[in-house]
Amino acid sequence: MKKPAGTIATIDTSRQVQASPPESAADRSTPSLGATLAALTLLCASWIVSGGCGLVGRPLGHALAWLATALVAVALPRGAGTGWQGRLVLALGIAAAVILNASHNEVVNLLGLAVLGGAACAAGPAGWLARRLLPAATAGPRDAPPPGGCPVDWRVIRIASHAVMLLAVYRFALAAIPWVWHLADWAGSLVGDLAAALWSRPISVGATYAGLDHLVLMAALVAGWLRDAPRPRLRRAILAVSAILSGQMLYLLCLSFATELAAALPAAPARPPADLYVPPDWFWGDAARSLLPWNLPILAVAWQLAVAAAMLRWTRWTGEREDAAAEIATTPEPAGENRMKARRGRPRAAVHTPSSSANDWLAWVPAGLALVLPLVAVFSPGGADLAGKTVLVFDQGVIDWDMPEHGRYGADSAGRFGMLPAFVESLGGRLVRSHKLEEAELAAADVLLLLHPNQPWPKETLERVWDFVRQGGSLLVTAGPRLQDAQGASSFNEVLQPLGMEVRFDTTVSETESWRQAIAAAAHPATLGLRGDRDRFGMAMAASIDISRRACPILVGRWGWSDPGSDFLLTNRAAWDAGERLGDLVLAAERRVGRGRVITLGDSGCLTNSGSVRAFRFTGRLLAYLADKAPSPQVWWRQLGGLLAVLCLCGFVVRGARPEAAATSALLLAGALLAAESISCRVWEVLPDGRRQTPNNLAYLSASHLEAYAESPWAPEGIDGLALTLMREGFLVLLADDLSPQRLQRAAMLLCVAPAREVTAAEQAAVGQFVERGGVLVAMAGAVEGRNTRSILEPFGLGTSTAFHRPGAGGEDAAPIGCIYLPYPETENFRSTVVFYAAWPVHIHGQSARTIACTEDKRPVVAASAKGKGFAVVIGDTCFGLNKLLENADGDALVGERVNANFWRWLVGSLPGRRPWRPPAYHPDTASANAAAERPDAAGSDEREEAQR
Structure with missing residues (x-):
């Protein structure tokens, strides 16, 4: 029936079902899968870097940390990098993490991960840049969510990055403050004793295998989680701590059974006998056995990551849209007593939200502490020497x-x-x-x-x-x-x-x-x-x-x-x-x-x-x-100052430092630590001086450019025999970790074995000055490994041959000479014999260059060139100075009558101020290994056949 005009229509809502509006990003009370994955990746990477996963090689650790950086960048929630300023901050955070993870200092690696997490939060839609640089992004109705995602996502990442920051500070204090090391060692022994008493198994561990890295990181994570999570907090804390400690005790139980576990693993199947040696096939039982007990902490890491995932992913965070937090972020706080009155009326979660006022100096106190901390606990500016002692x-x-x-x-x-x-x-x-x-x-x-x-x-x-x-x-x-x-x-x-x-x-x-x-x-x-x-x-x-x-x-x-x-x-x-x-x-x-x-x-x-x-x-x-x-820096007053700075820094981070302040603090701490170490290392550098003896008795073996030898004692590819050969001539033989002018100008001889890393122009100049002042350079490299050796030898009119030329580049590929006996020296009225492992021809293009040893078709293998007061020698064999061609640990002769040891003795005797020495005379039947092998009646043929093989 039609209602009269002017009457108000009524709607019967009892029969009508109202549809609920779709849940917005700001209404979600649990973090997204991407945010949780990013937070867990930060935690896992920090344990890999710090040793929480057991023994991990440094190269592998760096690679995994870089992989984790990429995974975090991909898993960040929608809205990471708000505007071009946000994208710039996020890119800088990723770049800082990549660069800092290349350091050999594990604390710096951890700080790189903390910088990444802090930069991601600062560049997020509810972060500092969104509030300060992009005010339009946060303008509008109060009920409008921040553009780009759920604030809970960034809260989870912030908690994880703060935990990583605290782990980095703990690792720093462990190395810089002996008091902290003693406390950690005591705590690790206590955890091991508790596990031994609980499981009735013998366990004796320190901080590393007790898993203090796990406990410190999880304690920091729990502190941040309780700070931002809704009530009730006591029950949550008890459950979290119980789960963490239970996992640690179970891991220590497995550690006590490591030998039994290794014995229970199956052995590799037996292989039929063979005439020639064949490397064994990979077998999973042997691979798993090699990880025991060294990588058993991975079990604890897996458990703690599961606990962290449950804490972060399945906690129903504050159901508000962080209106109070947004109000705090956009409204200046009153001063004095009015500030406390205003805070009493706010929700608890909002009170813990950091203030966004750029003028709040308290927010940047952690940055100042991070900058000062390495100066107090690490920096050693004094320096010392032994002069006159x-x-x-x-x-x-x-x-x-x-x-x-x-x-x-x-x-x-x-x-x-x-x-x-x-x-x-x-x-x-x-x-x-x-x-x-x-x-x-x-x-x-x-x-x-x-x-x-x-x-x-x-x-x-x-x-x-x-x-x-x-x-x-x-x-x-x-x-x-x-x-x-x-x-x-x-x-x-x-x-x-x-x-x-x-x-x-x-x-x-x-x-x-x-x-x-x-x-x-x-x-x-x-x-x-x-x-x-x-x-x-x-x-x-x-x-x-x-x-x-x-x-x-x-x-x-x-x-x-x-x-x-x-x-x-x-x-x-x-x-x-x-x-x-x-x-x-x-x-x-x-x-x-x-x-x-x-x-x-x-x-x-x-x-x-x-x-x-x-x-x-x-x-x-x-x-x-x-x-x-x-x-x-280990004196008591510096320890006390460093400990106070560490506690204050940890207090600010636990209290809930702003993401931009935390990231800046981590970056400053990493930079200050690297600077303190670098300056202290330079100040305390020792420079042995061979000029104090007549003649100069200092010889360096280059170890700064990934040279082609092994540093393992008495390995076949090692240089122990070469070092002893030079010591027999009175040289003080040392490894040079750099080619600085200050180091080289005090030495008499520099030996380089096929450097794989490029030699810089400054280093080439330092080597050139070293030779001109009377030094001797001996470079050993074949054509395959000789690319970086050529740049060192070029100023002396010498060079190594090229094994492979690029198509269209011109030039002829060098032909290998191989294992061969050759006579030397080419210009003297007598000749002796020297053997090469894998000889290649060398190049001579300088007027002062001369051949020392060459093949029958006049291809030079050893050559020398004078420049200034010194000279350079090139040997076209990367393996010429290695143990397998000089001597082994047992002292057995590896080639003939120790002909290579005689060559080095002759070469050293030709140096200025040294006593000349003439090696045994050359015999034509040793001109080459092939010729010797064809004459079984020749003296020493068995040894030459062995050298040929």
Whole structure:
């Protein structure tokens, strides 16, 4: 029926179902899958970098961190990078993460991940840029959601990036503040003891294998989660902590059964016998066995990631649209008491939302703390040297003062400490040997060096040593696995125990060779800037050190175990058993006693003739630090200042630092840490000077450009034989980690073995000046590996041949010569023989160049060219200086009558100021390996056939 005009129509809503409006991004109370994935990727990558996943090689760790950076960038929710300013900030964050992850410092790698997460949040739709640079994006009705996505997504990523930031600060404090290291070591041992008591299984671990990295990161994540999550918080906290601790205890249970798990894995199927060696096929059982126990922490990582996913993904966050937060972000806060009154009426989640006022200086306090922290806890501007100092050596102990000499070959011919006096003198010091340590001798000494003493100590001698230290002297004790024989027993603990340190009766065994990539160095003047992946500390066969709370660790072996006794020293065989200390073994430590200082090394290998070749930078800094009484960042007042700065920084981050402030803090901390390390390393750099001897006795083996040799001791592709060959001629042989002019101008010889990294123009100029001033350059490279060697040799009129030319580039590909015996020298009235492993012809285009050895068809293989006061030599064989062509560890002759050792002896004898030496005469029947192989009746034919093979 038609209603009268003017009446109001009524609607019966009882029969009408109203449709709910679609849920907007701002209405969602759970984060998206992409945001959760990005947050979990940040957590997982941080554990990979810090060692939370177990032993991971540095190259693999960097690659996985870069992969994680790409995954985070892809998984970021819609709206990441609001406007071109937001996209610029996000791109800068990604670039910073990529660059910082290339560093060899794990703290810097972690900070790169924190920068990435903070930059993503700052560039998000509800971030700082959206509020400040794009006011139009946040203008409009209050009920309108921020453009581009759910604020909960960015809250989750912010919580994860803050947790990564806190883990980075913890790892920094672990290396820079000894107090924190002692606390972490105690906490790790406590966790292991609790797990041992809970499961009734023997477990002995430190902070690494106890999983403190897992617990620190998860504690930071829980703190941020509770801060931003809705009530009730106590129940949530109890559930989260229980789940985290349960996972850690289950992981430690699996760790205690690691040996049983390894034994239960199937062995590879047997292969039928074959006449020739065939590498075994890959088998999953062997691959899994190699991961035990070193990568078992992956189990804990998987559990903790599951807990983190449950916390972040399935928590119903605050149901508001963050109106209160937006109001705080856009409305200035009243001052004084009105501020507190205004805050009482706001929702709790909004109160914890950081203020967006750019003028709020409190928000940028973390950035200031991050900038100051490395200056307080790491920076070492002092520097020191050994000039005019005296090192007194107690000449009783496991000491061998022999030097390599001709006629004795192999590892045993290297001697022990024969080159140590020459090394100390190259640094400007003087080494004095004493049998009794009289008071007058101690009074004239700056450093007292005890090299593995093995005789009982007279009481009066011990008193003199302790008084020497208390009155301001420096004591360096080198220990090792405890030995006992008819001549005596190790007695270093008689000196150390009253000083708060004790060497354990064990042998530390590293999962990697010589603790490469398995050692952690503290922020000490002797270690700053030295990489632990290149055996620069000489701790191959060390004993662990038990230190008191007043001592400071210098070197800590993370990925190894303590094998009881010294059997490993004699048999070179060991296997980890449950109950043996796993990880975090102190290999070097320092303690202040009175006005003096004591440093203990778990191994004396860094001071030996062979060990000092690689570890001279560490030992040189250590001796200079002790002799000059140089300041250290580990003094108590700097530790206290660093600890306060760390606590304040962590407090600001836990409280909920703004994403842009957190990202800036991480970036500043990384930059300041790199700068402090770089400057300290440059200040503390030791530069041995061979010019103090006549003739100059310093020879460098280049190790700065990925040279084509292995640094593994006595590997077939190693250079130990070459180093001993030069030592037999009186040279102090060291590895050069750079080609700086300051280093080269003090040396007499530089040897390069096919560098794979490009030599810069500055380095080429430094090498040129080195030769012009009287130095000798010896470059060894074949045509295949000789691309970067050509740029070094070009100024001298020499060069290596080219194996392959680009199509259309012109030129003829070089023909290999191969394994061959050749006579030398080409221009003398006598000739001897030298053998090559894989010879290639070399180029000569300079007027002063001359051929030393060539083939019958006059293709030069060895050539030299003079320039200024020095000359350069090129050898067209990359393997010419390697062990497989000189000598092996057993000392057996590898080629003929040690013809290559004779060649080096002749070459060194031709240097200015050296005594000339003439090698044995050349015999025509050794002109080539092929010719010798065809004459079985020729003398030495069997050896030549072996060389040919």
